[in-house]
Amino acid sequence: MSETPIASETVDSVSKVEEYKGLYSWVASVDHKQIGILYLIFTIIFLLLGGIEALLLRIQLAQPTSTFLSPQAYNQLFTMHGTTMIFLVVMPMLIGLATYLVPLMIGARDMAFPRLNALSFWLLVFGGLLLYYSFITQGGAPNVGWFSYAPLSEKPFSLWTGGVDYWALGLLVAGIGTVSSGVNLITTIFALRAEGLTIRRLPLFVWMVLVNSFLIILALSILNASLVMLLADRLLGAHYFRPATGGSAILWQHLFWAFGHPEVYIMVLPAFGILSEVIPVFSRKPIFGYEFVAGSTVAIGLLSFGVWAHHMFTVGLGHILDSFFGIASMLIAIPTGVKIFNWIATMWGGSIRFTTAMLFAVAFLVQFTVGGLSGVHFAVVPIDWQTTDTYYVVAHFHYVLFGGTFFGIMAGIYYWFPKITGRMLSEGLGKIHFWTMLIGFNLTFFVQHILGLIGMPRRVYTYPDLPHWGMLNLVSTIGAFILALSVLVFVWNIIASLRNGKPAGDNPWDAWTLEWATTSPPPVHNFDRLPPIRGRRPLWDFTHPDKADWKVHEKNGT
Amino acid sequence: MSPLLSGSLFHSSPFNPSSPHAQVISDLFILVLYISAVIFLVVFGSLLYAILRYRGKPGQPDPAQEFGNAKIEIVWTALPFLIVVFLCVFTVKTMYSADPPAKGGDPDLVIIGHQWWWEARYPKSGVVTANEIHIPVGKNFLVRLESADVIHDFWVPQLSRKMDAVPGQVNYIWLQASEAGTYLGACSEYCGAQHAWMRIRVIAQPEAEFEKWQQEQLKVPSKPTTGEVALGAELFERLTCVNCHTISGTIAEANVGPDLTHLASRQTLGAGILENTPSNLARWLANPHAVKPGVLMPNMKLTESEINLLVAYLGTLK
Numbered sequence: 118m119s120e121t122p123i124a125s126e127t128v129d130s131v132s133k134v135e136e137y138k139g140l141y142s143w144v145a146s147v148d149h150k151q152i153g154i155l156y157l158i159f160t161i162i163f164l165l166l167g168g169i170e171a172l173l174l175r176i177q178l179a180q181p182t183s184t185f186l187s188p189q190a191y192n193q194l195f196t197m198h199g200t201t202m203i204f205l206v207v208m209p210m211l212i213g214l215a216t217y218l219v220p221l222m223i224g225a226r227d228m229a230f231p232r233l234n235a236l237s238f239w240l241l242v243f244g245g246l247l248l249y250y251s252f253i254t255q256g257g258a259p260n261v262g263w264f265s266y267a268p269l270s271e272k273p274f275s276l277w278t279g280g281v282d283y284w285a286l287g288l289l290v291a292g293i294g295t296v297s298s299g300v301n302l303i304t305t306i307f308a309l310r311a312e313g314l315t316i317r318r319l320p321l322f323v324w325m326v327l328v329n330s331f332l333i334i335l336a337l338s339i340l341n342a343s344l345v346m347l348l349a350d351r352l353l354g355a356h357y358f359r360p361a362t363g364g365s366a367i368l369w370q371h372l373f374w375a376f377g378h379p380e381v382y383i384m385v386l387p388a389f390g391i392l393s394e395v396i397p398v399f400s401r402k403p404i405f406g407y408e409f410v411a412g413s414t415v416a417i418g419l420l421s422f423g424v425w426a427h428h429m430f431t432v433g434l435g436h437i438l439d440s441f442f443g444i445a446s447m448l449i450a451i452p453t454g455v456k457i458f459n460w461i462a463t464m465w466g467g468s469i470r471f472t473t474a475m476l477f478a479v480a481f482l483v484q485f486t487v488g489g490l491s492g493v494h495f496a497v498v499p500i501d502w503q504t505t506d507t508y509y510v511v512a513h514f515h516y517v518l519f520g521g522t523f524f525g526i527m528a529g530i531y532y533w534f535p536k537i538t539g540r541m542l543s544e545g546l547g548k549i550h551f552w553t554m555l556i557g558f559n560l561t562f563f564v565q566h567i568l569g570l571i572g573m574p575r576r577v578y579t580y581p582d583l584p585h586w587g588m589l590n591l592v593s594t595i596g597a598f599i600l601a602l603s604v605l606v607f608v609w610n611i612i613a614s615l616r617n618g619k620p621a622g623d624n625p626w627d628a629w630t631l632e633w634a635t636t637s638p639p640p641v642h643n644f645d646r647l648p649p650i651r652g653r654r655p656l657w658d659f660t661h662p663d664k665a666d667w668k669v670h671e672k673n674g675t
Numbered sequence: 676m677s678p679l680l681s682g683s684l685f686h687s688s689p690f691n692p693s694s695p696h697a698q699v700i701s702d703l704f705i706l707v708l709y710i711s712a713v714i715f716l717v718v719f720g721s722l723l724y725a726i727l728r729y730r731g732k733p734g735q736p737d738p739a740q741e742f743g744n745a746k747i748e749i750v751w752t753a754l755p756f757l758i759v760v761f762l763c764v765f766t767v768k769t770m771y772s773a774d775p776p777a778k779g780g781d782p783d784l785v786i787i788g789h790q791w792w793w794e795a796r797y798p799k800s801g802v803v804t805a806n807e808i809h810i811p812v813g814k815n816f817l818v819r820l821e822s823a824d825v826i827h828d829f830w831v832p833q834l835s836r837k838m839d840a841v842p843g844q845v846n847y848i849w850l851q852a853s854e855a856g857t858y859l860g861a862c863s864e865y866c867g868a869q870h871a872w873m874r875i876r877v878i879a880q881p882e883a884e885f886e887k888w889q890q891e892q893l894k895v896p897s898k899p900t901t902g903e904v905a906l907g908a909e910l911f912e913r914l915t916c917v918n919c920h921t922i923s924g925t926i927a928e929a930n931v932g933p934d935l936t937h938l939a940s941r942q943t944l945g946a947g948i949l950e951n952t953p954s955n956l957a958r959w960l961a962n963p964h965a966v967k968p969g970v971l972m973p974n975m976k977l978t979e980s981e982i983n984l985l986v987a988y989l990g991t992l993k
Contacts, residue, residue, distance in 0.1 A: 188868045188968050262865050268842060269825040272687055274790075360843030366826060367841065401731065406743035409752075431828060431839045431864075433846035436776070440767050447759045451752060458751045459743075461721050468731035468738045479726060486718045490711040497707055497762060499700045499769045502836035503689040506828060506863040571688045572832050574863045581947065583859070585684050600925035617838075669740065 127529040147231035148641060149220050152238050154537065157530075159242060160206050161608065166249075167201035170194045175561075179594040191578035192260040193280070197248075199263030200284065203384070204291055205245045207518060210526050211387040212237075212298050215326045221300060221632035221639060224311025224321045225648045229304035235302065237294040244291025252285035260285035262576060265347070267358030267369035272351050282351060285344045292341045299333030302326055307497045311631070313650030320630045320653070321404060324411045325390030328418040329383055335422070336379035343372040359462020366670055367432055374425035377663040384518055386414060388525030389456060392478050395528045396460050398628045399475040400467030403654060403666070406459045413452035420449050430501045439498045446496035453489055457482060472626075473547030477528035479647060480555055484520025488513055491566070506576075509569025527553065527554070527607070534611075535625045539637040540618030546610040553603035560596025564589045629654035687859050691834040693879075694851040696835055703769045710758065751936035774836050777847035784808070788827030788840035789864065790971060791869035792933055792946040802892040803921070805933035806946045807876045811885035812855050820846045825867060831860030831877050838978045839864055852879030861947075868969030874947030889978065892937050895924040896992055907988025910981060919972070922992065932972060939993045945970070957986050 146152060161634060173194055177186040184196070192629070216234060220227055228234045251258045256278030261270045272283050306319070306327045347369070349355035356364040397404045404410055426434060426442040460482060469475065493512040495501045504510065527550075534542045568589050573580060580586055623631040633656055636646050648659045652666035689879060690705070692698040699958055729738075786808070787794040795808045810816050822827055822840040829848070831835035838848045860875035882887065899905040911917070912926055919931035927935075941951050945967045949955040958965070960982045963972045975986070 151990075260868075266826055266865070269865070274825055274867060360841075366843065400729070400993065401737045403740055403742055405741065406748050409748045431837050432841065433844065436767075436770050436774070439770065443766055444759075446761050447762055451755045451759060454746070454755045455752055457718060459748075461718070461725055462743075462747070464722075464725040464729060466738055466741065467725075467729050468735050469726060469729050471726075471732050479722070482722055483719060486715060490715060493711065493762070494704075494707060497703065497766045498835065499766065499773045500704050500707060501772070502838075503700055503704065503832060506835070506865075536705060556706070567684070569683060570690065572830075572859065572861065573862050574830070574870075576865040577861075579871050581874065582688070585802060608738075666738065666740075668740075669742075 120473070126328045139464055147227075147235045149216050149228045149234055150639065150641075150643075152234055153213050153217025155238055156209050156216060156241075159238075159245070160210040161611075162173040162204040163201055163245060164210075164604070165596060165608075167198050167206055168601060168604055170198040171202065171471070172597055174198065175594040175597040176581075177578060178590045180591065181380075181587045182579050186578065188578040189257075189260060192262075192576075195282070195576060196262050196280075197252075200248065200259070200288070202518075203263060203380070204288060204318050205241070205248075207522055207526075208295065208637065209241055209381075211384065211522075212295065214391070214526070214529055214533070215302055215322075215329075215387060216298070216532065217304055218520040218632060219323055219326055220309065221536075221635070221643060222323050222630050223306065223309060223314055223646060224631045224634075224650070225309035226643055228301050229308055230301050233301050237298040240294030240297070241291045244287045244289070244294065246287075246292060247283055248287030251280045252288075254279050254283065256280060264373055265369075267347070267364075267366045267375075268349075268360060270347065270351075270369075273359075273361070274420050282318060282348065285348050287353075289341055289344045289348075291303075291335045292344070296337045296341070296476035297333050299337070299443075301329040302330040303334075306330075310496070311647050311650055314631075315657075317408075318650065319411075319655045321393035321407065321410055322387070322390035324619075325386045325393070325414050328414045329386040329390075332383050332418055332421060334377045336376045336383065340373060340376035343369065343376065346372075367429075370429050370432065371425070374428045374516065375422070377428065378425045379421045381514075381517070382417055382500070384522050386417065388481070388522040388529075389414065389427075391532070392460060392481060392531035394628075394630065395474050395478045395532050396463050398532075398626050399470045399472055400464045401470070402463055402467040403657075404459065405465075406455075407461035407653065409455055410459050413455045416452040417449060420445060424449065427496060427501070430498050431505055432496075443496050443498040443501075447493060450489065450493050450496075457486060457489075464618065473542070473551055474528045474531035475545055476548070476551045477524045477531065480551070481521055481524040481528065484516050484524060484558070488516030488518075488521055491516065498519045506574055508565040508573045508575055510573050512562050512565035512569060515558075515565070520558055520562070524558075527551075532626065533632075534614070535621030536632055536637045536639070538615060540614055541616060541621050541623050541625060542614045543610050548605060550603055550610055553599055553606060557596050557598075557600030561593050561600055562596070564592050564596075569592075578650045624656065627660075629657035631655060631673050634659075678786065679877040688834060691833055692728045693833045693853050693856070693858065694835060694849075695853070696849055696851065697833055699769050699772045700836065703765055706765065707762065710762075714758075735791065736857075774848065777817055777849075780817050782847070783816040784810075786818055786820050786829055786840070788820070788822045788824075788829070788866070788873075789968075790824050790867050791828070791862070791873040793827075793862075793873070793875060794823070794930075794933065797889065800880055800889050801959045802889050802936050803934045804875070804892060804937065805877060805941070806943065808850075809880060809888050809940050810850060810852060810883040810887055812852055812879050814851065814882070816850045818848050818850045820848065827862050827863035827866050829860070829875065831858050831875055833858050834877060837863050850877070852877065855879050855881060856890065869946075869967055872946050872948040872967055874943075876942065876947070891940070891993070896922070896936065898924065899988065903984055903987040904991050905988075907984035907986070908983050909986060914975065914981075916975075916979075935989065935992060937992055938989050939991065952984075953986050956989060957982050960985055 177183050259280035276282050346357045350357050356362040358364050358369040360366050424446040427446040430439050531542055621637045648655045652658055654666050658665035692701045692702050785796040793806050795804050804909050820840040822842040827840040828837050835848050835850050836847050858877040862873035899908050917927035919929050921927050921934045923936045944951050944959055962974045963970045
């Protein structure tokens, strides 16, 4: 890889794209900032849809043997909730943030392939629409869960619904867009860095997006191929996953989780990147152990492709395979732990400012640790034999993806909203948002650990009136409503702050990466000029010429 | 069964094991929970200290800028690595004691998952039943798991690991109960509309009682000759019931739905959804979909008198 950045020439040579105004610009734009904002709007809409689905599920489960929802409706809703949150909320929210921020953070004019960038986004929109169109088709939405296990997802068992076809087609369309995003981000990061911004000086968010983009193009390609196979089974009478005619039900699981586990890291790594930007700025210290935070990301990326069968410990693969995948999964705890320690060490000795962004980052650390530790439980194979496919899993992955990733995204939104819009989000509403979300989240999901351990399987539309089951489920439902309230506060904060928020200025947090070196919001060409880049914190060096990072490193010989 | 846990929150959980196999998993689980708690306290404690001790005050100058420390990094990479090595050893050891390989032995019990009920066959005695599985206390049963349609998962937390029933594949588990009693379980792999009502009851009985139960299950019910019961039996054979169900000694020999030969000896109907009483059976026969929406048994559109005759007949099948 060339260490000579080529960005400065590129910035000069790109002819000025005509600036579109009004509604048309939001459809026709190839500007990464507009597309990034479109991603965020799209994902917030789907967040509300996925959230409503979750509330309906929780109402149904609030008491035993409830008849609020039919089993068919419940099964459709949990399938749509999972699919929506993963494919239409969390992953595109992170990709949207990356689309907006990566060119700015590396001092570039735009993404490497601006038209491909627009295509990625619009494929996602149409994929989402295809998926949701299933609700009004005969038989309704897909009802086989977000991992669509064969042969339940095959024709003989879901003959009466086209939902599974819409599910596969929708994800395929969106998935092609996602792979394109990965290609685009990798090229952008490798080819368009500003002069002086070497790979070793990249902001950690960009580092994690880079690793993440490799995961995306490898993992999503596996999913896309598997979806084509499933569609071939369903629509063309192929037999890949149909045991009755010589196919293999387990093959689907191997393929799906070969995508599905890297997918978990695709949803986590950029959030790690957000934390690695937010925590240093609000602790007023550089990240502790930059190389170790970046290196552990690469380790997680590599390991993530060798652990998929830990989703399959009850399939009957045999003890040898189970041990291999169990041990490989446990290893991931090591680089993940390294990150947690480095974030805490960054705060250690700092001067911490508890902005809303920082509060979300701190809550992330606690909740993600809980989710990470319960994750290790599933790698200890015999514990998985008792807990998999119970509410213990539901609690675990919500602690990782909601308590972790989503809180990380919230930290990122409070941190970068001023840059994106030119206005500050209200800190007062932000704190109400934070505390209601913290309480709602933990109330909803902590008790689900216990429900799993006392025998409640996941994906059940109702349950018998066994001791304590009703009470614990009711607590979880109450938590879900508090959580919903917090989301409304968040949306209200966005709307109110867009209208009357305090003007942000270029660099309201006194941060030090390049996106803060331009106006808020940035002009269509991003930068009029860039500060000299001689280290990882160009703006710190600029404002502290005596204590510039590169001078410190020169003096220490590091 | 630990007396501490009877009636408590964790009564039917993996933490209240009643077999040597479930016991070793419980022990490992508790060990790992302790380790997790210690790690959590270390992380949470240092985080709490950092946010309390290093809270910034307005106007405070920037703190000393440190960039890292390779020695500390090595320590906090190596320590988790040691914990992982320790866990690996216990994991693999426990796998073999909780689930010793079956080595191709003849199964004592064959359990077949159906949408949405469990078929249980005892190949050594020939008993066939559904959803309620009887085992003799203290005996280690080798169970072969199969599926008739989609993937199901057999899970009774107090007795054994869970294991999938996969179409086109056979899996084995060990099932044993150290004490007499009823152990609750459920299907633990999403399998369609009525995944929720695919519950399991394992009834562990002293050996003699179990033998007696087997003998009773093997009895062929005598053909009723008089009254409502005879009319019910005749109706059962005349309607399409026989296309799906089996009752020994009659023309009903199909295996799509549960074997009804000793239906009245079971505690529940519909894989756990209703208590097995004559009025509930009547409710079920009147319209199974009103009780268990999506169930594969069709609504037979029976008249009230037909239902009464069938309930009278089925009630004799003890």
